[in-house]
Amino acid sequence: MAERESMEYDVVVVGGGPAGLAAAIRLKQLAAQHEHEVSVCVLEKGPEIGAHILSGAVMDPQALAELIPDWKEKGAPLDTAVTEDKFLFLSEKGARGTPGWMLPDCFRNHGNYIVRLGYVTRWLGEQAEALGVDIFPGFAAVEVLYTDSGAVKGVATGDMGIARDGSHTDAYQPGMELHARYTIFAEGSRGQLGRELIARYKLDADCDPQSYGIGIKELWEVDPSQSKPGLVVHTAGWPLDSDTYGGSFLYHLNDNLVAVGMVVGLDYANPWLSPFEEFQRYKTHPAxxxxxxxxxxxxxxxxxxxxxxxxxxxxxxxxxxxxxxxEAGFLNASRIKGSHSAIKTGSMAAEAAFEALKAGRSQDELTAYPALFKDSWLHAELNKARNFKQWFKKGRTIATLMTGIEQWLLKGKMPWTLHHSKPDHACLQPAADCPRIEYPKPDGKLTFDRLSSVFISNTNHDENEPVHLTLKDASIPVDVNLAKFGGPEARYCPAGVYEFVTDDDGKDRLQINAQNCVHCKTCDIKDPTQNIVWVAPQGGEGPVYNGM
Incomplete structure (x- = not known):
């Protein structure tokens, strides 16, 4: 086997999203200010910076302004200022608006911008490169490297040119090791390496089980008569039932573009529910x-x-x-925003790493980073919203009432803190105990199927490479998931990756269409038996979102 080459850096950043790029930028800024050279590289599994970025997105520019005060002069693509907020409660046929004076601060977006976050991320990449950061798109970090004492010493990228049977093709190239004094992990939600690190170091020993959602989004070019640049619309209610956490958004950008999407909490109970189909159904509402x-x-x-x-x-x-x-979970669900917290946490981690490097330290704990967070405006913001998701585990009616009390009446200064003990995958109920949900067929104009949707995500994988969606036990999908839960993987996946088929001998089996995968990680989170493990495919594969 060919030996892996290695490269040495002071700091390696895994993930070229807002958090990772902010960390790289801040490191280089501090190095220039203090005349202390720091070498930094960013690994990005997508084929280019921004290719895998998907978010609503309404962006609070506070963290960006701290990182790059002259962002406007430098041409950051924050072009559509929010001009109006609407919040609607939907029934199947009706819509009830919330008066503006009743909206809590978390739903007010004055001073924020509707953005295409992929474009913002690409711009951040340009700023990082201008400061001397080495950016390597198309390279997926698939392995954490450790010292003999158990500290992280860097990462290794995946081999390229491996055939499905494990043999080497003519295009084979071994992965590369990147060694660092500190490694910052910014893979996004449910990152492959972050998942390993949390387990290895028991980082979640003193917190509640993490709670996730799946966000599904489309970008539309609408009739000019329907375009209202700067309008932000959020909804709750139909088509989701009152016990299922979720909501939707409509964001009007410039150029007759509208971003529409839905978030469904992955703690939902009914295995017959399909987040993709619920989103398609939402678009048919009269409002x-x-x-x-x-x-x-x-x-x-x-x-x-x-x-x-x-x-x-x-x-x-x-x-x-x-x-x-x-990667850690700094998104503020009450504000439906995470890019500002990503930039802020990346910046704080960079400040802690720089001080350590300047002091000559290496591969120890950057204790200054959580200390900076504890004293930051971000901690204060998240503390105000600490119960938001927890209330929704008690149903929409209670959650709506208590969110109003906490955020509108008490301004986030409540004396209580809610906790939960059940992970999302454990919330699914047996199929026999739940009502089946029959979804209408798509019309191809307003509502669509999964495969036509994946097609416009520009997703691509080599069909001959090893399947990157792995099963711990190949018998479980049929013997447990299909038998007890009705095969929920065929519904929670928004890309048609999982399909139960019947062979000629009449036996069911799970077919994995890995080439459809849009890297959402929902299967890794929601699989009730935690039998599916998502790992990165070859670098440069997956979706190529155009400014999503």
């Missing part, structure tokens, strides 16, 4: 449909998000490294 009539869907994607908040936040440092952004 929503007119926006899209005469329009054209131009992009689609899906992504898990880490939504548990402060009480689910693991320890974020360990010997030799740190977790930042959605």
């Amino acid at each position: 929503i449909r007119p926006t899209f009539e005469g329009g054209k869907r131009i992009s689609y994607g899906a992504r898990a998000l880490t939504a548990g908040g402060l009480t689910c936040l693991p320890k974020v440092v360990f010997p030799g490294g740190a977790l930042v952004g959605c």
Whole structure:
């Protein structure tokens, strides 16, 4: 076997999203200010910076302004200022708006921007490169490297050119090791390496089980008469039942573009529920449909998000490294925002790493990072919203009432903290105990099927490579998941990856269409038996979102 080559850096950042790029930028800024050279590289599994980025997104520019005060002059693509907020409660046919004076601060977006986060991320990459950061797109970090004492000493990228049977093709290239004094992990929600680190160092020993959602999004070009740049619409209620956490968004950008999406909490109980189908159904509501009539869907994607908040936040440092952004779970679910917290946590981790490097330290715990977080405006913000997701585990009616009391009446200064003990995958009930949900067929104009949706996500995988969706036990999907839960993987996956088929001998089996995978990680989270493990395919594969 060919030996892996290695490269040495002061800091290696895994993940080229807002958190990882903010860390790289801040490190280089501090190095220049203090005339202390620091070498930094960023590994990005997507084929280019921004290719795998998917978010709503309404962006609070506070963290960006701290990181790059002259972001406007430098051309950051924050072009659509929010001009109006609406919050609707939907019944099957009706819509009830919330008066503006009753909206809690978490649903007010004055001073924020509707953005295409992939474009913002690409711009951040340009700023990082201009400061001397080495960025390597198309390289997936698949292995954490450790010192003999157990500290993280870097990562290794995956081999390229491996055939499905494990043999080497003519295109074979061994992975590369990147060694660092500190490694910052910014893979996003349910990162492969972050999952390993949390388990290895027991980083979640003192927090509640993490809580996730799946976000499904489309980008539409609408009829000019329907375009209202700066309008932000959020909804709760139909089509989800009152016991299922979730909601939707409509964000009006410039150029007749509208971003529409739905978030469904992955703690839902009914295995017959399909987040993808619920989203398609949502667009048919009488208050929503007119926006899209005469329009054209131009992009689609899906992504898990880490939504548990402060009480689910693991320890974020360990010997030799740190977790930042959605890798750890800094998203503020009450504000439906995570990019500002990603940038802020990346910046704080970088400040802690720089001080350690300047002091000559290496591969110890960056204890200054959680200390900086504890004293930051971000901690104060997340503390105000600490019960938001927990209330929704008690149903929408109670959650709506208590969120109003906590956020509107008490302004986030409540004397109580809620906790939960059940992970999302354990919330699924047996199929026989739940009502079946029959979804209408798509019309191909407003509602669509999974395969046509995956097509416009520009997803690509080599069909001959090893399947990157692995099973711990190949018998469990049929013997347990199908028999007890009705085969939920065929419904929770938004890309048609999982399909139960009947062979010629009449036996059921799970077929994995790995080439469809949009890397949302939902299967890794929601599989009731935790039998599915998502690992990165060859670098450069997966979706290529155009500014999603």
